[in-house]
Amino acid sequence: EVQLVESGGGLVQPGRSLRLSCAASGFTFDDYAMHWVRQAPGKGLEWVSGISWNSGSIGYADSVKGRFTISRDNAKSSLYLQMDTLRAEDTALYYCAKDSGLYYDSGGPTYYFDYWGQGTLVTVSS
Amino acid sequence: DIQMTQSPSSLSASVGDRVTITCRASQSISNYLNWYQQKPGKAPKLLIYAASSLQNGVPSRFSGSGSGTDITLTISSLQPEDFATYYCQQSYNTPRTFGQGTKVEIK
Numbered sequence: 443e444v445q446l447v448e449s450g451g452g453l454v455q456p457g458r459s460l461r462l463s464c465a466a467s468g469f470t471f472d473d474y475a476m477h478w479v480r481q482a483p484g485k486g487l488e489w490v491s492g493i494s495w496n497s498g499s500i501g502y503a504d505s506v507k508g509r510f511t512i513s514r515d516n517a518k519s520s521l522y523l524q525m526d527t528l529r530a531e532d533t534a535l536y537y538c539a540k541d542s543g544l545y546y547d548s549g550g551p552t553y554y555f556d557y558w559g560q561g562t563l564v565t566v567s568s
Numbered sequence: 569d570i571q572m573t574q575s576p577s578s579l580s581a582s583v584g585d586r587v588t589i590t591c592r593a594s595q596s597i598s599n600y601l602n603w604y605q606q607k608p609g610k611a612p613k614l615l616i617y618a619a620s621s622l623q624n625g626v627p628s629r630f631s632g633s634g635s636g637t638d639i640t641l642t643i644s645s646l647q648p649e650d651f652a653t654y655y656c657q658q659s660y661n662t663p664r665t666f667g668q669g670t671k672v673e674i675k
Binding site for chain 1: 612
């Protein structure tokens with residue numbers, strides 16, 4: 443059974459940092475790209491960042507570029523999101539999601555997020 | 569970035585009703601379109617990919633159709649467990665943008 447378990451969320455002051463983790467199990471982690479998707483309270487889904495199977499290609503939403511860093515450790519089947527210089531507008535539930543393919547930026551009809559974690563809540567407030 | 573616009577943003581329907589949700593892309597995306605269902609307090613769940621292919625385990629009352637800029641999700645006979653928010657997502661290019669969501673509520 444595929445499982446994605448996020449951790450690391452919490453209350454943090456504006457300008458501070460936080461590191462999210464996602465522990466994966468039930469599938470061959472290094473066969474798939476991974477993503478972070480967030481959802482602000484009462485709002486829709488926003489793609490945040492993606493990383494290919496071998497960390498060879500990485501992408502970010504414009505809203506977090508230069509402040510967030512995605513990484514993965516295939517030996518530990520884990521995905522990370524280092525979030526620096528946090529802002530109030532980063533407050534959201536952060537989901538880890540498994541891609542159906544190897545590369546986070548593949549385009550085509552068979553690329554989708556087939557498994558999601560339950561999310562970890564990040565609240566940025568003074 | 570490709571903009572995805574869903575209509576309606578919300579709808580009220582009764583059990584047994586036929587429901588259709590439309591996703592419009594700001595440019596042609598062929599059939600590179602996914603649909604997700606999200607229930608309150610839960611993570612999104614993949615329903616349909618490639619505009620019309622049902623993910624394993626998804627009931628056959630869900631169907632998708634269309635290509636190009638306008639793609640639809642249809643629930644043929646709404647069931648109590650289908651009351652949720654539905655999101656489309658394009659897989660044509662990066663970022664794989666989502667629609668704003670359509671909330672399906674009980675009438």
